[in-house]
Amino acid sequence: MNNKVLITVVGPTAIGKTALGILLANHFDTDILSADSRQFYKEMTIGTAVPSEAELKAIQHHFIQNISIHQNYSVGDFEKDALARLNELYKKYNIVVMVGGSGLYTNAVIKGLDYFPEVSPQIRETLNKRVKNGELAQLQQELKELDEESYNTIAIDNPHRLTRALEICIGTGKKYAEFKNKPKIKRNFTPIKIGLEAERELIYKRINKRVDIMVEEGLIEEAKSLWKYKDLNALQTVGYKELFAYFEGNFTKEEAIAEIKKNTRRFAKRQITWNKKDTDINWFNYHTPIDTIIAEITKLIDFEH
Numbered sequence: 001m002n003n004k005v006l007i008t009v010v011g012p013t014a015i016g017k018t019a020l021g022i023l024l025a026n027h028f029d030t031d032i033l034s035a036d037s038r039q040f041y042k043e044m045t046i047g048t049a050v051p052s053e054a055e056l057k058a059i060q061h062h063f064i065q066n067i068s069i070h071q072n073y074s075v076g077d078f079e080k081d082a083l084a085r086l087n088e089l090y091k092k093y094n095i096v097v098m099v100g101g102s103g104l105y106t107n108a109v110i111k112g113l114d115y116f117p118e119v120s121p122q123i124r125e126t127l128n129k130r131v132k133n134g135e136l137a138q139l140q141q142e143l144k145e146l147d148e149e150s151y152n153t154i155a156i157d158n159p160h161r162l163t164r165a166l167e168i169c170i171g172t173g174k175k176y177a178e179f180k181n182k183p184k185i186k187r188n189f190t191p192i193k194i195g196l197e198a199e200r201e202l203i204y205k206r207i208n209k210r211v212d213i214m215v216e217e218g219l220i221e222e223a224k225s226l227w228k229y230k231d232l233n234a235l236q237t238v239g240y241k242e243l244f245a246y247f248e249g250n251f252t253k254e255e256a257i258a259e260i261k262k263n264t265r266r267f268a269k270r271q272i273t274w275n276k277k278d279t280d281i282n283w284f285n286y287h288t289p290i291d292t293i294i295a296e297i298t299k300l301i302d303f304e305h
């Protein structure tokens with residue numbers, strides 16, 4: 001096994017991943033790599049629960065507010081940038097801590113993504129126009145004819161997923177499914193995943209409280225300053241889109257706040273479902289003393305090496 005280790009902290013939103021990551025980074029005397037796709041953007045602070053100034057000063061964090069909402073930044077871009085940064089950090093440290101809000105992004109670093117050939121942008125433009133023209137059902141049928149395996153396995157009601165699969169089929173003449181799940185490049189580190197869990201009702205209470213605190217700290221004002229950019233991809237996110245609807249008269253302020261809480265709870269539920277499928281995660285109750293978690297990680301590191 002490689003002697004470099006990546007400790008990754010996962011779990012639903014508002015459970016305490018940031019705090020645990022800092023305690024672990026302090027103990028192992030290392031840096032934190034953030035894999036929270038909402039915290040990349042420098043214009044979005046309150047609504048993405050970016051670590052506080054004190055937390056950012058306590059430990060060097062990477063990929064926190066490092067790009068602008070006006071930049072297109074994909075999970076593939078993050079995988080490339082994160083691996084390059086890890087290579088630099090491993091010259092200095094044997095252990096790095098990664099704190100992940102998004103399973104897709106942590107998996108990209110740990111396991112790698114499926115890679116697809118470039119296809120003509122005109123294909124995507126045409127497909128997007130057809131979605132806007134209400135042709136979703138026809139596009140679903142076309143995918144079924146071109147690639148029945150993908151038709152049966154991807155979320156075909158999601159226009160982005162549907163058009164992505166179709167553009168690969170049309171642009172390459174091969175099935176989208178053929179490019180998925182190919183062997184990934186081996187990583188030069190040993191991953192250790194630590195998961196935080198709690199009863200669902202408690203997680204939901206923590207989420208509701210966090211949203212109230214965000215509002216007190218100025219979330220509505222932050223969203224108002226970003227309203228003119230509401231169509232940007234970065235802002236299609238919980239905590240902002242509900243407030244944009246309020247500014248446009250579709251919700252009262254109270255309704256918008258209630259929607260943020262509801263949609264954040266749904267997001268947490270999806271995170272729990274995603275993580276529960278991952279048999280590599282070592283689970284701890286969110287109240288577990290830090291010394292217990294560190295002792296277990298130390299055992300895992302010794303076992304892996």
